[in-house]
Ligand SMILES: Nc1ncnc2c1ncn2[C@@H]1O[C@H](COP(=O)(O)OP(=O)(O)O)[C@@H](O)[C@H]1O
Ligand SMILES: C=C(OP(=O)(O)O)C(=O)O
Ligand SMILES: [Ca+2]
């Protein structure tokens with residue numbers, strides 16, 4: 001049914017119900033009834049009440065229910081006249097005061113005014129830790145003092161670095177004029193600046209600190225255009241002009257330390273800016289945020305490994321951003337929040353405000369700037385929330401390797417026997433889909449750390465692609481899209497608020513961000529033992545990589561450093577060719593050090609813990625994009641099952657030409673003929689040409705890495721160089 005005809009039908013249906021009820025009410029009015037005395041509410045009152053509702057247009061469902069039962073009744077008694085009985089609950093009238101109805105069913109509410117009545121609705125949260133005992137830094141301070149310190153810390157975050165003082169901050173929504181908020185005003189400013197400084201120093205910045213999802217929903221719906229509640233309870237939002245990340249606008253401050261430590265130059269995601277430019281953008285963001293009525297502040301954690309937890313503060317202007325990060329970072333308990341102290345890293349998200357293109361190094365109106373020395377990130381000119389998530393991931397790619405911990409752009413899950421699998425892959429290759437597995441515990445879908453103690457998730461939530469999402473194929477993700485979940489850039493039915501996941505009108509990159517515990521078999525805390533399987537996912541739109549191959553350690557390293565995937569050319573007209581992407585470590589956009597540093601750590605850990613590497617093609621089979629088809633998700637899941645169970649380790653293998661990949665001859669639940677891609681191609685000549693073409697692309701890409709040594713071992717370096725395609 002088209003949208004227009006559906007709406008027309010809905011309108012007609014409403015019109016129909018409306019006329020039915022008017023007829024019904026009219027017939028009630030004229031029908032004499034013996035039992036009239038028993039009807040405790042005069043039908044005229046019903047008439048008046050209903051007519052009133054009808055005019056107000058609020059009572060659609062009420063009226064629908066009423067008219068439906070009346071229609072059923074008329075059909076049942078065959079008279080066309082409803083049996084005069086009240087469809088509503090009985091209300092007893094006072095016999096003595098005839099014809100006057102009053103409700104004496106309950107006690108009167110203890111309130112003199114409507115405002116007083118409404119003040120009863122919300123009970124104060126009982127958040128505070130008992131002050132006695134060993135509760136950390138704040139154990140000896142009063143609740144007032146603790147709140148003062150917290151506001152001072154936020155004021156310090158928001159301070160202009162040229163004016164020397166922080167803004168005056170006050171807790172709470174400026175729209176809610178509660179006496180408590182006013183009392184904070186008097187006590188909690190940082191310093192009293194004189195009027196000569198500037199008008200901005202006279203103004204208060206209201207801080208909405210770690211709001212709950214319900215509060216953030218209210219903020220979003222009240223103040224942010226494009227915020228709606230969908231039929232499943234998720235919050236639909238729009239990210240504005242940018243519906244994906246802007247890697248070319250990412251900038252890293254180059255200083256004496258980062259100059260030597262980071263990966264710069266060809267292939268690197270790190271484009272430099274100087275310290276001064278960072279400060280210019282930081283000031284721009286801070287001034288913008290302080291000019292607003294209110295800002296959102298989230299204090300949260302990264303990394304479930306308690307020894308390597310990072311405290312992050314996110315200052316943003318939108319409830320959307322605050323709820324997104326609430327879902328994506330680890331949520332502190334009330335006690336943890338009270339003892340939060342100073343953050344290790346701060347994001348200033350002024351995404352609605354552009355950067356100034358007259359500023360040095362700026363090539364567009366968008367800038368995402370990272371300053372590792374200051375431990376700060378500034379976002380200007382993009383509201384896409386994924387920038388915050390992946391920006392923090394970049395930070396972890398710097399901080400963790402310094403502690404000998406490997407940071408991984410991978411999904412991760414664990415079987416009932418404690419067998420852990422990692423799923424590496426670029427965007428859209430299946431990390432989220434395949435790590436979310438009903439038969440296994442989900443540790444995380446995107447960002448992990450591998451330390452001497454095992455694996456830990458960096459995040460507290462998942463960020464799933466929603467395009468063409470179906471309940472049947474991905475039930476756990478489908479069911480996670482409920483109250484609390486942020487749905488970005490999706491399209492929904494105006495009336496029913498049902499999401500149309502097939503609709504790409506806004507973007508193909510529609511997303512859902514939800515807390516990890518929305519997945520029923522999430523492993524909380526999100527940590528696990530050392531991985532047994534390392535699965536490299538490539539969505540090969542050329543259709544020449546096998547659905548699965550077993551890799552040697554050298555091959556695993558070769559493919560890890562290559563980081564290949566091929567995306568379909570997209571929906572644009574005329575472009576038929578798949579486009580190969582090589583992204584070192586399956587996440588070149590986020591790594592900070594040279595790829596070989598991560599590769600060396602991965603090799604060492606895989607060797608030490610005896611993990612097996614696998615290459616899984618979640619892309620095309622039977623021809624390239626345009627001729628063949630994407631490998632069925634059900635088959636990929638069977639392949640992954642066989643890896644997890646260990647049965648694939650013992651399969652019979654044959655070696656492919658060119659890439660030298662070991663491919664199994666049979667897997668339970670997967671048609672054997674698809675396991676060798678050549679079998680699925682009608683045109684064998686085309687297959688060979690495409691295979692050679694892809695091999696050439698691999699070779700070209702790897703040239704940049706041929707001069708590097710991987711780890712301390714010359715032997716491994718040579719093996720890795722030999723592990724690429726041979727032709
Ligand atoms: N054979 C397959 N294996 C994995 N994903 C598939 C397959 N076929 C289709 N898909 C779709 O591809 C997308 C993979 O995206 P996702 O798991 O979010 O990737 P990532 O987390 O790596 O960015 C999902 O929309 C999924 O439904
Ligand atoms: C959020 C992202 O991750 P992924 O697509 O890998 O899930 C991203 O790349 O912007
Ligand atoms: Ca609260």
Ligand SMILES: [Mn+2]
Nearest residue numbers: 431432446463
């Ligand atoms: Mn993902």
